Amino acid sequence: MEYLTHLAVLVGIYSILALSLNLVLGYAGIISVTHAAFFGLGAYTSAILTTVYDLNFFLAALCGVLVAAIISLFVGTVLSKFRGDFVALGSVGFNVIVWSVFLNVQELTRGPLGIPGIGRPNLEFGIWNYEFSSNVSFLVLSVIFVALVYFLCQFIEKSSFGRALKAIREDEEALQVFGYRTLHYKLAVFVIGAGLASIAGALFASYITFIDPSTFTINESIFLLSVVILGGLASNRGALIGALALVLLPEFLRFVGFPSDIAAQMRQVVYGVMLIVLMLYRPQGLVGEYKL
Amino acid sequence: MEPEAQGSGTSLIKTVLWLVVLILIVGGLIIYGKKGGEEKEASKEPIKVGVMLPLTGDGAPYGEPARNVYLLATEEINTAGGVSGQPLELIIEDSKCNGKDATSAAQKLINIDKVQIILGGFCSSESIAATPVAAAAKVALFSPGSSSPDLTGISPYFFRNYPSDASQGKVLAEAAVAKGWKKVAFLQEQTDYALGVFKAFSARFTELGGTIIKEEVPSNTIDFRSVLSKLKTANADAFFLDPQTLPVAERVFKQMQDLKWKPVLMFNDVVGGAPETLATYKDLMEGALTAEFTADPNNPKFTKLLAEYKTKYGVDLLYASSYGPTEYDAVYLIKTGIEAVGNNGEKFAVWSRTVKDWEGASGKTTIGADGDRIGGHTLKIVKDGKAEVMK
Numbered sequence: 001m002e003y004l005t006h007l008a009v010l011v012g013i014y015s016i017l018a019l020s021l022n023l024v025l026g027y028a029g030i031i032s033v034t035h036a037a038f039f040g041l042g043a044y045t046s047a048i049l050t051t052v053y054d055l056n057f058f059l060a061a062l063c064g065v066l067v068a069a070i071i072s073l074f075v076g077t078v079l080s081k082f083r084g085d086f087v088a089l090g091s092v093g094f095n096v097i098v099w100s101v102f103l104n105v106q107e108l109t110r111g112p113l114g115i116p117g118i119g120r121p122n123l124e125f126g127i128w129n130y131e132f133s134s135n136v137s138f139l140v141l142s143v144i145f146v147a148l149v150y151f152l153c154q155f156i157e158k159s160s161f162g163r164a165l166k167a168i169r170e171d172e173e174a175l176q177v178f179g180y181r182t183l184h185y186k187l188a189v190f191v192i193g194a195g196l197a198s199i200a201g202a203l204f205a206s207y208i209t210f211i212d213p214s215t216f217t218i219n220e221s222i223f224l225l226s227v228v229i230l231g232g233l234a235s236n237r238g239a240l241i242g243a244l245a246l247v248l249l250p251e252f253l254r255f256v257g258f259p260s261d262i263a264a265q266m267r268q269v270v271y272g273v274m275l276i277v278l279m280l281y282r283p284q285g286l287v288g289e290y291k292l
Numbered sequence: 293m294e295p296e297a298q299g300s301g302t303s304l305i306k307t308v309l310w311l312v313v314l315i316l317i318v319g320g321l322i323i324y325g326k327k328g329g330e331e332k333e334a335s336k337e338p339i340k341v342g343v344m345l346p347l348t349g350d351g352a353p354y355g356e357p358a359r360n361v362y363l364l365a366t367e368e369i370n371t372a373g374g375v376s377g378q379p380l381e382l383i384i385e386d387s388k389c390n391g392k393d394a395t396s397a398a399q400k401l402i403n404i405d406k407v408q409i410i411l412g413g414f415c416s417s418e419s420i421a422a423t424p425v426a427a428a429a430k431v432a433l434f435s436p437g438s439s440s441p442d443l444t445g446i447s448p449y450f451f452r453n454y455p456s457d458a459s460q461g462k463v464l465a466e467a468a469v470a471k472g473w474k475k476v477a478f479l480q481e482q483t484d485y486a487l488g489v490f491k492a493f494s495a496r497f498t499e500l501g502g503t504i505i506k507e508e509v510p511s512n513t514i515d516f517r518s519v520l521s522k523l524k525t526a527n528a529d530a531f532f533l534d535p536q537t538l539p540v541a542e543r544v545f546k547q548m549q550d551l552k553w554k555p556v557l558m559f560n561d562v563v564g565g566a567p568e569t570l571a572t573y574k575d576l577m578e579g580a581l582t583a584e585f586t587a588d589p590n591n592p593k594f595t596k597l598l599a600e601y602k603t604k605y606g607v608d609l610l611y612a613s614s615y616g617p618t619e620y621d622a623v624y625l626i627k628t629g630i631e632a633v634g635n636n637g638e639k640f641a642v643w644s645r646t647v648k649d650w651e652g653a654s655g656k657t658t659i660g661a662d663g664d665r666i667g668g669h670t671l672k673i674v675k676d677g678k679a680e681v682m683k
Contacts (some may be wrong), residue, residue: 002429003403006396103482104508112484114391116420116442210391210421212484214350241307245314252318254385254400261359264347264386274314286307 005135009207011247012142013200018227018239019146019153020196025225026234026290027162028189029169034075034091035197035224037098040216041068042198043205047115048108050206057121061202065195072194076187095218102213114212118205142203146240149196153236156192165189166234169290230278232288241286249274336374338381339635341626342401342431344394344412344422351389351415353537354437357610358414358619359384361597364604365623375627387413391421398422402429408637409434409630411622414615416440416484423450431637432644436622437615441488445662449637451644453625453657454618455668457485460583461492463669464532464558467581467682469500473529476558478506479519479544483536489560490534511536516547524553530581531555538566545573557674561585564672564679565613574677582679583669585614585654593653621652 021035045064049055055063075094082090102109109115121141122131132138156162167175168182175182205211223246231242253267284291343362346355362382370379383405385397394413401407402425409432413419419438426433427449435443435452444456468476476497480490494504505526507519523531535541541563548554557580563569564582588594597620601609609616625647626640633639650657658666672679 001403003399006399010392010396103510106487112482112487113440113442114417114420114484116446204392208391208395208421209424210417212391212417214390214417215392241311245311249314249318251396251400256318260363260384263384264355267386268348274317278310282306282310286310287303289303 002135005139007248007251009135009139009142011244012139012146013204013207014224014227014243014247015146015240016149016200016203017197017224018231018243019149019236020193020200021224021228022231022233022236022239023153023156023165023189023196024193025228026232026239026288027157027165027169028186029290030079030186030190031085031088032079032091032190032193033088033218033221033225034095034098035193036216036218036220037095038068038072038194038197039201039204039220039224040098040102040211040213041071041194042201043211043216044102044109044115044201045198046202047118047205047211050119051115051117056124057119057202057206058123061199064198064202068194068198068201069191072191073187076190079190080183080186092218092221095216095221099213099217102216109213112213114210115205116210118209118211120209121206138207142207145199145203149199150236150240152196153239156189157236161185161188169234226275228285229288230275230285232285234290235285235287238285238287245286336378338379339375339630340381340383340405340407342398342405342407342410342412343382343384344387344397344401344410344418345384345414346389346418347384347386349388349390354414354611354615355386355389358437358615360605361601361609361616361619362411362623364597364601365620368600369623369627375630380623380627382411383407387415387418387422389415389418391417394418394422395425398425398431398433402426402431407431408635409626409640411436411626413438416443416488419443419450419452420446423447426450426637429637432641434622434626434644436618439488440484441492444664448663449641451641451659451663453621453654453659453665454615455585455665457488458492459668460561460585461489461494462496463583463671464560464581465493465496465500465502467583467671468497468530468558469502471530471581473502473556475503475505475526475528476530476532477523477526477528477555478504478532478534479516479523480506480508480534481513481536481540482508482510486534486536486560493532493534509540511540513540514543516544517551520544520547520551520553524551524555529556530558532558533563534560535562538562538569541566542569542572545569545576548576549573556580558582561614561669565611567613567678570674570679571677577674577677580674581682582672582674584672584679585669588655591653591655593651597653617652617654621650621654621657624652625650625657 024030024032042064045067046060049060079087079090103111120133132141164185172182227242227246232238250271258266345358366380366382387394387397411434414437416438419435423446427447433450436454439454439457441456441458480486559582561584564584629640629643633643644659647659660666671682673682
């Protein structure tokens with residue numbers, strides 16, 4: 001059971017990442033290959049604040065959101081100068097920069113050694129102190145976060161802001177003709193997406209209790225893109241299904257009886273083949289309503 | 293509104309269908325896998341030991357030979373009668389050299405396979421992340437490869453028979469001071485291992501009054517000429533090369549030859565443990581200092597390991613002077629431990645601290661109260677392309 005709880009927590013964390021990326025990619029149509037950077041910023045900010053400065057997890061996570069939001073505002077402004085596919089390339093560059101910062105600013109991040117011994121979240125009211133030390137309690141916490149993020153995303157989808165985003169995705173110029181400042185809309189959703197991703201980062205750091213730069217590379221950004229695309233763009237339910245499928249699939253493949261000398265490689269191959277097949281037959285993703 | 297609702301309805305059905313197909317495929321494969329397993333002889337209930345290794349991803353070059361060594365040792369133990377009459381069975385999981393997959397692998401081994409002892413992780417990131425998982429379940433985690441100083445005393449459930457990086461950094465710093473060197477140029481690859489060595493070296497060296505001029509390079513660097521030229525102009529007493537892998541070291545040596553730079557060298561055990569590299573760059577190496585954690589080439593257990601590995605897999609054992617022997621010893625230590633206290637993670641972890649002068653392929657193993665291997669690196673000097681113990 002503990003193993004399933006563990007997987008459920010991971011699915012929860014990746015659901016938040018997928019939901020937040022879906023806002024940026026699915027609704028606004030911004031091809032962002034830098035989501036792992038915001039994931040990492042959240043993880044590092046909260047890890048440093050909780051281990052070095054003994055700050056409460058929830059405050060630290062909030063600080064992570066602020067850091068990610070401020071940086072994403074700046075990055076979003078730069079990225080808005082690019083057109084079309086160049087946004088994707090520019091965002092790759094930003095992911096590399098953030099990763100290099102994690103690797104090189106050793107006074108703060110301890111570089112390649114990573115940050116070990118990150119504590120689990122705890123709630124303190126006077127003498128009452130509750131620590132989310134068991135995996136089940138952590139699962140409850142992450143489910144609450146996923147639910148909050150999900151309802152926020154649903155709210156955005158239903159709102160006039162969400163409709164404007166979809167319109168930007170379909171025809172940005174047309175919307176500009178109607179007097180919308182599309183840049184503001186795109187920046188806003190980019191910042192919201194980054195802030196939400198940083199929450200996932202804080203949860204991740206506190207759950208695994210150890211982070212190092214290798215977790216937040218472009219590979220992770222590409223993995224997140226595939227989660228969202230496979231689940232289905234512009235669908236919050238799709239993001240959840242994508243996270244469920246892509247986190248669980250490689251784990252289930254551990255139980256497939258491949259011969260032990262090629263098992264690990266075969267798992268990767270099967271995983272890859274399944275992704276290709278899915279994309280061939282369902283290019284709009286499992287429940288998506290929009291195709292890139 | 294009507295058509296949209298209909299659209300989402302059919303897409304939901306399709307999704308469900310797709311999920312069913314997916315579950316069928318995966319489920320079918322699982323059942324197929326189980327069948328294969330049942331065909332094995334069930335003469336005696338085997339003792340299951342978990343193994344975490346980086347079999348894919350960045351750490352895979354280490355994981356492959358490690359798995360071969362584990363399987364070789366297990367086969368030897370089982371043909372010799374097993375552990376207290378029961379065969380040893382390794383359950384190998386890929387932990388991909390990162391914390392996330394290591395926790396997943398550890399959770400699976402502990403909760404599905406119900407192992408009491410996990411052999412691994414290999415990368416320090418794997419061990420650091422998996423330790424809380426193992427400790428919570430009272431399972432022993434035994435690493436033959438993680439060398440990060442962060443692991444010293446991390447938990448009563450963790451121990452390792454590979455020495456901490458801190459030990460070689462310290463040994464080399466003291467040797468440099470003894471040589472009368474005041475200023476050392478330092479080139480470090482940006483990895484956890486190399487940084488660990490640097491930190492230990494720099495702490496001791498600066499404490500003893502030395503200064504360090506340091507440059508760092510990412511792991512994928514090909515051209516070192518500008519960094520090397522910069523370090524050359526520093527006019528240091530010695531040049532310390534601190535790579536993670538051998539190809540990086542060889543590129544640096546090649547480019548040092550091109551630059552006609554022949555400083556007094558120091559390097560970590562990655563280079564020190566590679567006899568071929570030492571021989572190839574013989575003229576650069578003369579008098580170089582290295583701290584090596586190594587098996588005695590005359591140790592019969594070590595030579596036996598080399599010979600049997602070659603017979604079984606047809607290639608020479610990689611990392612023969614570092615991880616190979618500790619991995620081999622680890623399997624035998626698990627056998628000894630289970631025979632002493634039974635297959636119980638908690639008792640095994642307590643027992644591990646009592647290991648003293650245990651004879652294996654990597655020499656005499658003694659585990660301290662903090663779970664670290666005591667002793668570790670010996671200072672060596674390169675003479676005529678060969679590393680010799682410095683007297």
